[in-house]
Amino acid sequence: MLKNKRMKTLFYTICLCLTLSASATAQEGAIFSKGEKAVNVHHVGSVWLKELNVADSIFNYSTAVAIFDANARLDWHKHPGGQILLIIEGTGYYQEKGKPRQTVKKGDVIKCLPDVEHWHGATATSGFTYIATTPTEKGKTIWLQKVTDAEYGISK
């Protein structure tokens, strides 16, 4: 099929463009470098956490970026000072106690009030990334029970 030399050249040039384009797309996706891979104490799956600014007497909220692979989710937990999540990539879940699980996506802003029990994580098929600002004067995170398969949406 590609015996014609000109056609071969054209074909390989186009393949190269496709590859470069895909590569550029992948590079554009990551705003912040992955931080430390979090040890699986309070979550399931792969999560990377990077502290962008530690709370102090001037900025009384921590600022961090969290990257979740598909299927990763935090355990139920709550923040004494509340938390704001800015979803900057992908699709995930957010659920508060007593309310249905919500699907959240890039561009969404979630405001979690103090002491509201909740969990968040990637979906089973898509990773996600968010920036979290968390007022810490009253403490940062109180961890609770694991998210059940039914809550996460895994049918048996």
Place this chain on the structure above:
Amino acid sequence: MLKNKRMKTLFYTICLCLTLSASATAQEGAIFSKGEKAVNVHHVGSVWLKELNVADSIFNYSTAVAIFDANARLDWHKHPGGQILLIIEGTGYYQEKGKPRQTVKKGDVIKCLPDVEHWHGATATSGFTYIATTPTEKGKTIWLQKVTDAEYGISK
């Protein structure tokens, strides 16, 4: 050259893939929709501002996204409570009084302490976007003088 029907099909399929890929790349760039175009009172050029969360008694800092076209810059100003900037797209400038102008880019985190006079803006050739968290209990922004051409880097 493309008289062969099979080659024509292959060629057009590849062109379609290239187009879709470029389109996906463009869509991926914008995390938050542009807010309101800011009236040019305290800045030069085109700036769009979107409040993601208004400060209140629980979260005592405002959270906003600002999008600057190339050449746009804020006037010199200061924040009584300080400000944190998370650069999420492009390249820009940040300068504090008495210090050299810095080039800042996607992935950078800038912590501006309370009452430090500073300015920030896009470069002459690249727009940029940042998320700003600004403690507001002591007031939000005090505007000062315009950035001079020399400060911005415009040579005559």
